[in-house]
Amino acid sequence: MTRISYKWILSGGIFLLLALILVNLSLGTDALSFSRVLAVLTGNGEMLENFILFDLRMPRLLIVLLAGVCLVLSGSLFQTVLKNDLADPGIIGINSGAGLGIAIFFLFVPFQVESFGAFLPLAGGVGALLTALLILLFSRNQPGSLILNGIGFSFAMSGLMVLLMASADREKVDFLSRWLAGSIWGLDWIFVFILAITLVILVPFILIKNRTLDLLTLDENTALNLGVKVTLWRTLFLICAVLLAAVAVSITGSIAFLGLLGPHIARALVGPRHRLFLPVAMLVGAFLFLLADTIAMRFNLPSGILLSLIGSPYFIYLLFKK
Template identity: 50%
Template sequence: MIQSALIKKQRRILVILLILIMATIVIGMGTGYSSLSYDRLIPVLFGQGTFKEEFILFSIRLPRIVITLLAGMALALSGAILQGITRNDLADPGILGINSGAGVGVALFFLFFPIQSNSFAYLIPLIAFISALLTACFIYLLSYNRNAGFQPVRLVLIGVGFSMALSGAMIVLISSAERTKVDFIAKWLAGNIWGDDWPFILAILPWLIVLIPLTLYKANRLNILELNEPMAIGVGLEIQKERILLMITAVALAAAAVSVTGGIAFIGLMAPHIAKALIGPRNQLFIPIAILMGGWLLLFADTIGRNIADGIPTGIIVSLIGAPYFIYLLLRK
């Protein structure tokens, strides 16, 4: 049973994170290449702005803010699941090659399968999921030993190798593509938020609506999976079945996110760790915090990249923060 003091602490942290998210959203709405004064935000939101003001807010800034927030949430939850099922604190969909696998699928689809623009946004998450799932299956099979069982450290090493190989494959695809399509793949590799329009929000939102409640429902089983395998079997848990279901969930969340944001890593690594440091390792408590933390981290990085760092892609800003954190965890573990 969870202590009431921990529940109250969790609620306080969630409120603080919601305030941080709202503050970052307000800052993001008011800053950018085209000026929109803060005293005009509320009138524009209620339909009392000029055509230019409404276009800037509703067609440019709000879609990007919402897609960035949703993608950060999805990446954070994906990382939390992967760290739980692999019992490895370094697990992250970007580090394990899942993001790169999704990217190769999106690039191949974009280059060789012409599709109408009105259905492109809705197919992209599905294509990314199929490609990322194939990548995850290969990584899982190669990291599994018949005698020793599942090996978390080997999973990370193989995942890093896959990530590098698939990034190389993306560069090979660039070398034979048209200029306009090269620009798209280059943006994806850099982690530039490219799917910044309302249809992309409608494409990613159903994945989160289904998979976030599913993960919270499975939170107690994640707690058991983080124990050693004999103990998990002893309490009657079907380890392989639960691990595969949760792996598919993590892959789907990561694929849905990177299909519209590009190759962004480290959010799934940092957000769960920060959440655990704040509230402890119990999944029921830290997963909601990790979700909001991931959304805020990516939103914060995108706001910095757009307004302070002269248009540097969000993925690069996140990497500048996340790479030192990854090295710290690697040395500590």
């Protein structure tokens, strides 16, 4: 791919994303026209308009964008490290593990979400890491069965979560039901900060090590002969992938297939080299999640359901293709 065509793809992606951001900010219960959105963003808005945009809509917008980047990066790392095009944090059980961690913390620690909701990403991260460890242990002798083991763990974790919900208070059950449907619940600036810090820490490390990711796609013996410490780097990248997915879904609810679709679209556009496709994948993830959320707000639906409707047919297609 030439430098010019790559720049055109990046520029086009950024333009489409900015246009969708304006559309998203102009929608809602209290509609703001494009001109008023621009006026508020340039510091010429009225007090009510500033409140609607910066206190109600902007946190959700940034959460969706940052979570989309997290999930697609996570899916990209899983697909590279596991050498499997079907890998996605939702499919292989990471989301369900995070959900179980959140359910245990939410149901058995006496607190109000409004007061201590920032601890839920931590609980989700612990649940996701433990789940990933169990899946890897069960698959250590048969790496090819990792996807199937992940799907099995996903069903098991979801079943345990439903079992815990059966004896919980109605209010807590409602919250967890919304989480399972992929309904974004974390809408405060603190959650924007948590996602941003996660990306600031992990994204530079991932992008700097793009050549290592390229080498991990090769045969293991070839990578070892080229000086790559395969086991070490696989472990580090898997930890990064789990943390990215866990933090994102802890805040946005259970979002599946976004980590599957984004990397495939990016590779189709710019090829498999991580230096090129990871930035494009991040743009694609942010755009797809924001598009789903914009449609979901318009029709009062959970974003996770829309992404599942888009992603599940593609997953079935890949399953038959493989």
